[in-house]
Amino acid sequence: MTITAPPREAATPPPPAGPPAARRLGGLLLRQWRRLTAMRTAIVLLFLLALAAIPGSLLPQRSLSQSAVSRYFADNPTLAPLLDRLYLFDVFSSPWFAAVYLLLFVSLIGCVLPRALEHARALRTPPPPAPRRLTQLPDSTRLATTLPPAAALDAVEEELRVRRYRVVRRDREGSAELSAEKGVLKETGNLVFHLALVALLLGLAGGKLWGxxxxxxxxxxxxxxxxxxxxxxxxxxAMVDSGDxxxxxxxxxxxxxxxxxxxxxxxxxxxxxxxxxxxxxxxxxxxxxxxxxxxxxxxxxxxxxxxxxxxxxxxxxxxxxxxxxxxxxxxxxxxxxxxxxxxxxxxxxxxxxxxxxxxxxxxxxxxxxxxxxxxxxxxxxxxxxxxxxxxxxxxxxxxxxxxxxxxxxxxxxxxxxxxxxxxxxxxxxxxxxxxxxxxxxxxxxxxxxxxxDPGQLWVLGAAVAVLAGLLGMLLLRRERVFLRAAPAPGDGGTVLDVGALTRGSGDGAPRFAALTDDLRAVLATRADSRTTRAPSGAAPETGGAPA
Incomplete structure (x- = not known):
């Protein structure tokens, strides 16, 4: 009996010992960039900037009064040279203050600009489809009406548009549904606030440099x-000389x-x-x-x-x-x-x-x-x-x-x-x-x-934009409402499953209750108006042939 050895598999090259140095460096820089452009980092840098400005208000500054700095040196001959090495008499033109200032700019710009581009795309995106289980939303209920599904959704859509919702109707798996949302400008106010804050800092910096x-x-x-x-x-x-x-x-x-x-x-x-x-x-x-x-x-x-x-x-x-x-x-x-x-x-x-x-x-x-x-x-x-x-x-x-x-x-x-x-x-x-x-x-x-101060008008416009963005953040609410219509079993009519999601507010339940009460009233009014009109070609209830 002859025993034949199985065929030998082709040898595969061993995996690389590690990523290339350029890839490792790129990954490190990407991680550091994401960490720098995080909103938490921007808040920390803003706090450090305020903290760094404290010595400028407590100690005399050469840019304001050279004589006051000279008196401080005369009164504190031991401490003053040490503080001078730390640029504490030139705080607002010191390298460390400029570093914090520039890092704050980069952090805010790197954080806000991508969010602004994403929000611009979201403004053109219709409301998302309704979830499969509306009962899992924070606020949900069920409405019954004698109207057929299409007429019921027509009545609800009209009411929601009056309330300035963006409304989209879809047919999914044989069921008619409706998605509506409003308060998208709340995120716009958030972005306007942060972009205006960047513009405000730029205006202040320009005013200091060229003023x-x-x-x-x-x-x-x-x-x-x-x-x-x-x-x-x-x-x-720093950018001004006597000829300017x-x-x-x-x-x-x-x-x-x-x-x-x-x-x-x-x-x-x-x-x-x-x-x-x-x-x-x-x-x-x-x-x-x-x-x-x-x-x-x-x-x-x-x-x-x-x-x-x-x-x-x-x-x-x-x-x-x-x-x-x-x-x-x-x-x-x-x-x-x-x-x-x-x-x-x-x-x-x-x-x-x-x-x-x-x-x-x-x-x-x-x-x-x-x-x-x-x-x-x-x-x-x-x-x-x-x-x-x-x-x-x-x-x-x-x-x-x-x-x-x-x-x-x-x-x-x-x-x-x-x-x-x-x-x-x-x-x-x-x-x-x-x-x-x-x-x-x-x-x-x-x-x-x-x-x-060449940055005065720039700062004024940015301050107004900061206030407008802040008002938008505080006063607007992001709300989404979903409805799914299904024929009612038995005697006809429609059953509407309603769910809502409210973000940025703690009064979602009372607002949802008020909305559903209004929708129930609209559906009842529309149903009553349909029943009071006799169908075309039908005989009156007292009998007899149609006229």
């Missing part, structure tokens, strides 16, 4: 031009402040002229909530104060007539103000300089030799002056305020007090060397802010 603002005190009769060199304080976006500023000059002609009976400020109005450099300009009036708007730029009145005016006469007869400097208010209720007037050009020597440091009371009252202000209106202006002579340090290269004296010059005896007095308008103080200082009275200044 700028500056603040300045403008005395009556003077003007300023839109230049970083003229502003007292200014801030600008709008060529606009504003002059203050007159300022008026009105007060209530309790002496609280009621309104500030300023008569100004505005135009390009070298132009005479147009006249207009602006207020706190009524700024000047020119080509997207705005000029606001943010406050006011007083400018004391002096006449200084030197022993040799040289007169400096009507010199002045703004005094900054220290009490808003009485407009008591403090300031300094620096006169560095009184003589040829560096040590021959004069400074007047004072306290201004718009309506002054001297009690016990101390000047106080009792009214914010300039009814009886008085000033308490202290005169210093010496070196002001204006050419030292160190920054100092134009509204106060450098205290270090007084402490180092570079400025020496040479006189003090309380003066009313028209009174004169004489210094030991024969120099006279006459208080001429006060005029007013307006604190103005120039603002350029």
């Amino acid at each position: 700028y603002e500056g603040s300045i005190l403008v005395p009556e009769g003077q003007r300023f031009c839109n230049s970083f060199q003229q502003y007292d304080t200014h801030s600008a976006g 500023l709008t060529p606009l000059c504003v002059g203050l002609e007159d300022f008026r402040a009105t007060y209530e009976e309790d002496l609280t400020a009621a309104s500030f109005t300023a008569d100004i002229t505005h135009g390009g450099p070298g132009e005479e300009g147009e006249s207009t009036t602006i207020g706190v909530n009524d700024p000047l708007r020119v080509d997207g730029d705005r000029v606001y009145v943010t406050g006011h104060g007083f400018v004391p005016r002096f006449t200084v006469t030197l022993p040799d007869g040289t007169t400096f007539d009507d010199v002045s400097a703004p005094f900054l208010p220290t009490e808003q209720s009485t407009m008591a103000s403090e300031g300094a007037l620096k006169l560095p050009d009184l003589g040829a020597g560096a040590e021959d300089q004069l400074a007047l440091q004072g306290f201004l009371a718009p309506t002054g009252l001297v009690q016990g030799g101390i000047l106080t202000s009792i009214d914010p209106r300039p009814l009886a202006p008085q000033v308490a002056l202290v005169a210093y002579r010496g070196y002001l340090g204006l050419d030292s290269g160190l920054p100092q305020s134009v509204y106060s004296l450098d205290a270090s010059q007084i402490e180092r005896d570079r400025l020496t007090e040479v006189g003090r007095a309380n003066l009313s308008a028209g009174e004169t103080m004489t210094l030991p060397d024969g120099t006279t200082v006459t208080f001429n009275g006060v005029s007013e200044f307006a604190a103005m802010q120039f603002s350029h």
Whole structure:
């Protein structure tokens, strides 16, 4: 007996030891992308962005006040350098804040755009077919009517369309059914909300990058031009340089402040002229909530104060007539103000300089030799002056305020007090060397802010869209109603199985009960109307041949 060996099967190649490196890398990137574009990640990043902004509100920022940052370094010489390494004095331009901001943008866009495309397809998709077992839906019931199936569905379809449902009728396996839905715009409101939130963040970012603002005190009769060199304080976006500023000059002609009976400020109005450099300009009036708007730029009145005016006469007869400097208010209720007037050009020597440091009371009252202000209106202006002579340090290269004296010059005896007095308008103080200082009275200044924000209209439109989307999310309900008609056994008529599914609301059962009650009433009314009409060609109930 010969034994034949079975045929040998062809050898199959062994499976690959693992996916290629490119496939592994692609899978890893896809997983990370899905994780980044998840809504949970967007919420976490939004929370981190709010958390990252906290140091910017607690610590001074270089973009807002370099002098405040310098004072913080002087007061905290050990801690400030460490915070500076972490960009905590430049929070909103720091790399880590920009990273969180950009990740939030990518997450929101990657999350919302696919949902928007899917929702656009869903808007064109008819309502889905009715489930096979309507009794398994959260709300279901059965309605009976004497109408045939087609007429019953006609009555129900008409009622649902009146209620703004989208309705589709189908025949499945010999049964007539109806699918209806409404509230699809609830998801539209959700998407509009998130897309508008992205647009809002983009508008804010664009406004910060290409926007700028500056603040300045403008005395009556003077003007300023839109230049970083003229502003007292200014801030600008990273994409702005001095050549991008709008060529606009504003002059203050007159300022008026009105007060209530309790002496609280009621309104500030300023008569100004505005135009390009070298132009005479147009006249207009602006207020706190009524700024000047020119080509997207705005000029606001943010406050006011007083400018004391002096006449200084030197022993040799040289007169400096009507010199002045703004005094900054220290009490808003009485407009008591403090300031300094620096006169560095009184003589040829560096040590021959004069400074007047004072306290201004718009309506002054001297009690016990101390000047106080009792009214914010300039009814009886008085000033308490202290005169210093010496070196002001204006050419030292160190920054100092134009509204106060450098205290270090007084402490180092570079400025020496040479006189003090309380003066009313028209009174004169004489210094030991024969120099006279006459208080001429006060005029007013307006604190103005120039603002350029190219993203303002974008932010406004996005904010309105956010509100509209939020209202759509809160007020609309996603509802689906399904009906299946079957002939009633026995005496004819129709049995309607009704089911409903309501999402995003806890009052689905009462709404379904109200809907079925209305459908039952519609079916009954339609059945009654059919029975009251005699069929065509039929004999009346009393007998006899048809007419």
